[in-house]
Amino acid sequence: MAEKTPRQTAGGDGAEEEARKAAIAAAKAAIRLPEVRLVVLGWRWPGKSLTGNTILGREEFRLERAAEFCVKRQTEVQERQVTVVDTPGWFSAQDTPEEYKQELVRGASLCPPGPHAFLLVIPVGMFTEVDRARIEEHVSLFGERVWKHTIVVFSWAEVLRNISIERYIRREGKELQWVLEKCKRRYFVINNCIFGEHPQVARLLERVDKLVADEGGFYKPEEVEKEKKPVDENQNSAKEVRELGARPKQNSGLSLSKAMEVEPLAN
Ligand SMILES: Nc1nc2c(ncn2[C@@H]2O[C@H](COP(=O)(O)OP(=O)(O)O)[C@@H](O)[C@H]2O)c(=O)[nH]1
Numbered sequence: 001m002a003e004k005t006p007r008q009t010a011g012g013d014g015a016e017e018e019a020r021k022a023a024i025a026a027a028k029a030a031i032r033l034p035e036v037r038l039v040v041l042g043w044r045w046p047g048k049s050l051t052g053n054t055i056l057g058r059e060e061f062r063l064e065r066a067a068e069f070c071v072k073r074q075t076e077v078q079e080r081q082v083t084v085v086d087t088p089g090w091f092s093a094q095d096t097p098e099e100y101k102q103e104l105v106r107g108a109s110l111c112p113p114g115p116h117a118f119l120l121v122i123p124v125g126m127f128t129e130v131d132r133a134r135i136e137e138h139v140s141l142f143g144e145r146v147w148k149h150t151i152v153v154f155s156w157a158e159v160l161r162n163i164s165i166e167r168y169i170r171r172e173g174k175e176l177q178w179v180l181e182k183c184k185r186r187y188f189v190i191n192n193c194i195f196g197e198h199p200q201v202a203r204l205l206e207r208v209d210k211l212v213a214d215e216g217g218f219y220k221p222e223e224v225e226k227e228k229k230p231v232d233e234n235q236n237s238a239k240e241v242r243e244l245g246a247r248p249k250q251n252s253g254l255s256l257s258k259a260m261e262v263e264p265l266a267n
């Protein structure tokens with residue numbers, strides 16, 4: 001470590017300022033979180049739980065259509081303590097009962113002091129205005145700041161076959177673009193057909209490092225509570241718990257092909 005000499009401090013010229021900026025940039029680039037806390041979001045059945053398993057490298061989350069509660073799991077991944085909170089998600093084609101919304105929001109407080117990133121899992125396929133609106137409705141339950149900590153994770157990417165993810169995004173149009181713009185075009189293509197040792201998990205965790213460096217920390221659930229109006233308990237009169245026979249979100253007409261490795265993008 002170079003010591004600061006009196007000459008350097010007294011100077012205050014452009015060179016010193018440049019050096020200071022370079023040091024900050026280097027420190028930012030070198031951030032490697034020893035502990036990573038993630039919350040997985042999305043509608044039901046796009047592959048949230050499987051994405052959680054891919055990240056943890058173990059079958060920690062059950063793949064169930066009628067999940068009702070958030071589940072937290074922790075393990076060491078590449079010398080980091082990684083926590084994943086899997087959430088039940090929302091219904092793609094019907095209203096989400098208030099109880100489920102509250103459970104969704106609870107997910108963020110399950111990994112104190114707060115998640116570094118929310119992984120919004122979107123299956124590659126047809127993406128409609130309804131999908132966009134439902135993402136907006138449910139992600140916004142965490143407050144506007146949640147977008148600063150959100151990374152879109154594309155699942156079912158093997159259906160793309162020879163189409164690049166960039167082309168897919170362009171082709172899907174403004175609804176999907178809207179979601180990507182909300183999270184500063186942070187996205188990652190995960191291959192859930194690959195289980196175990198694979199560089200994709202390290203790359204995803206590096207994305208989280210970068211997000212934390214860029215956005216200056218993690219998402220704090222309590223700050224968002226202040227930002228939002230308190231939930232009116234009286235609104236929640238419909239106490240009956242509806243049957244959770246959620247159907248899978250229909251994927252696009254793109255046919256499922258042999259699994260291919262989809263490299264995460266360098267952006
Ligand atoms: N081929 C393929 N199947 C997937 C992918 N992601 C999830 N699945 C399957 O889709 C179904 C739903 O996955 P799950 O993780 O339980 O969805 P969740 O409801 O969002 O948690 C399961 O049968 C998974 O095996 C993927 O990327 N590719």
Ligand SMILES: [Mg+2]
Pocket residue numbers: 048049050062063064067086087088
């Ligand atoms: Mg699940």
